[in-house]
Amino acid sequence: MKKNIIILTSLSILFFAFSSCKKAFLDEKPFSAYTPLTLTDSLGFEASLIGLYNHTSTIFSWSDQQGWPSVWQVGTDVANATNNQQGVEIPYYNYETLTPTDNGAARTWNRNYIMVNLTNIIVDGIDNPATTTISAKGKNQISAEAKFFRAYAYNNLATLFGGVPLITHALSGPKIDFVRAPIADVNNFIVADLVFAAANLPDIESxxxxxxxxxxxxxxxxxxxxxxxxxxxRIGKPDLAEQQAQAIINSGRFSLIKNRYGVKTSQPGDYYSDMFQYGNERRSQGNTEAIWVLEQENPNTVVGGITDSPQQRRVWGAAYYNIAGMTVADSLGGRSVGRLRLSNWVLYRLYKGNDIRNSQYNIRRKYYYNDPSPTYAAIYGKQVPFSGPDTLINICPSTTKWGAFDPNDTFGYAMIKDFILMRLGETYLLLAEAQVAQGKTAEAATSINVLRTRANAAQVSATDMTKDFILDERARELIGEENRRMTLMRTGTLVERALRLNSNDASKPITGLTTKALLLPIPLNEIQLNKDAVLTQNPGY
Known part of the structure; x- marks a missing residue:
């Protein structure tokens, strides 16, 4: 189905606008204020703001294309597709097939521009002189929340596509003359929105x-x-980045997890793995590291608790139950299908010593026969041999961060865990990256050593501090969490790191990767439907 930048919500605006032009007997006064034309009261704005969180979840969930999480990991330095790939991820390691008709690029464009329009509706509504029942402070808080999400969407677009059409007000009708704004203009708009949001959003405890x-x-x-x-x-202002990261750390509102807590403290594990247990991820559940957790709910208990059956567990976890003598278990993270596997660089060269982030509770490397039926009595409890093709899908070492067993969904179709989108661990990484970019290598080593001390990893010194080391440390700390493709595109390192560290996978090797992949193709549908202006394509596509 064709999708273009003429966002569906604008069609509802047209519907109501056209209705208002009919005869007087059709000019009914609405009893609620939730449509864009009547967004003037606090209840309407609150409903619209909550909708932004729901829409954000659709950026991470796309069950029609179960390989969606793989798009952002395979073909980089940290992961490879397996023979159980779904399909949408293929152009992201077989780069010759990444073209302007790519479904992944089109989905990314669509989801983020819908977010732009949803936020523009709110910002326009709060700026409307007819909005008189909300205080100035209340207006600023509403606008700040919307502008945060608008900046979030535009940052995604700028990182992945470069300069893009800059839409600053809600669309009120079809528009087919978009042009790409210079990247500097997009960046300035993002910064302005975020500066306003930081000044007007509440403290996390308020x-x-x-x-x-x-x-x-x-x-x-x-x-x-x-x-x-x-x-x-991303825009080359590391001194300002350092200020922001340092302010978060110095706020005293967050602290690294260093002790066991939460729902599984009576079971084997460690304090790092506790952070990713279902029931432990939120600040209200004890996660003092959490800055932004996109909360999800089990749809069996909360209608609409998730959107479109997220696939993260199925993609990241191993399909161990395919092996005779193995059965689905909560202790093994439920049912996954192994659509990707961690790269050999991650598995065998990234971690050193007793780094807790590489413990058996965080990267599962061994499996033991667990089917208690008499048929498998002779092997029950013994280790599954780590050999042969099973090591690429069925018992491939995998991160445990997405594992969770839902007894209401033993097939394991949907992932019901929260998305930890920002946490203090990454703040230290951003701080160190900013310091390295300014030549403050001693300060960067100090920042990194805060994380490495927590992880029981060897300390590093100023001479170790390079952009590459920071990116290595991001992989150690954030494997399975960060959008690795976006990180490497943001830092301009995708091609060099993917080819140096992950070019020889035995099953699905990276091919055709060139510098053109530092930006995604502008979706062809957008270019073709934009008939009254030229929406230029990115180089090489």
Missing amino acids: VKTNTKGKMYGRANKFMAMQLLAEVYL
Whole structure:
């Protein structure tokens, strides 16, 4: 189905606008204020703001294309597709097939521009002189929350596509004359939105409350500051990035997890793995490191608790149950299908010593026969041999961060865990990256050693501090969490690192990777439908 930048929400605006031109007997006064034309009261704005979180979840979930999480990992330095790939990820390691008709690029464009329009509706509404029942402070808070998400969407677009059409107001009708704004203009717009958001969003301990307590899942100023640090790094302003990251750390609102906590402390594990247990991920559940957690709910207990059956567990985990003598178990993270595997660089060269991030509780490398039926009595409890083709899918070493067993969904189709989108561990990494970019290698080593001390890893010195080392440390700390492709595109290192560290996979090797992949192709549908102006394509496509 063709999708273009003329966003669906604008069609509802047209519907109501056209209706208002009919005869007087059709000019009914609405009893609620939730459409864009009547977005003037606090309830309407609140409903629209909550909708932004729902839409954000659709950026991470796409069950029609189950390989969607792989798009952002395979063909980089950290992961490879397997023979159980789904298909949408193929152009992201077989780069010759990455073209302007690519489904992944089109999905990315679509999801983020829908977000832009949804946020523009809110910002336009709050700026409307007819909005008189909300205080100036209340207006600023509403605008700040919307502008954070608008900046989030535009940063995704700028990182992945470069200069893009800059839409600053809600669309009120079809538009087919878009042109790409210079990347500097897009960047300035993102920064302005985030500076406003950081100044007007609440402290994380001053967020709204409901009957269950503080709504830590709602936007707070530290979310804007963390994103602003990343943006400043991307646009070459590391001194400003350092200020933002340092301010988050110095706020005293967050602390690294260093002790066991939460729902599985009575079971084998460690304090790092506790952070990713279902029921432990939120600030309200004890995760003192969490800055932004996109909260999800089990749809069996909360209608609409997730969107479109997220596939992260199925993609990242091994398909161990395919081996005779193995059965699905909560202790093994539930049912996965092994659509990707960690690269040999990650598995065998990235971690050194007793780094907790490489412990058996964080990267599962061994499996033991667990089917108690009499048929397998002779092998029950013994280790599954790590040999042969099973090591590429069925018992491939894998991160445990997405594992969770839902007894309501034993087939394991949907992933119901929260998305930890920002945490203090990454703040230290952004800080160190900013310091390295300024030549402050001693300070960068100090920042990195905070994480390495927590991880029980060897300390590093100023002479170790390079951009490459920071990217290595990001992989150690954030494997399975970060959008690795975006990180390497942001830093301009995708081609060099992928080819140097992950070019020889035995099953699905990287091919055709050149510098053109530092930007994604502008979707062909967008170019063709934009008939009254030229929407230029990125080089090489």
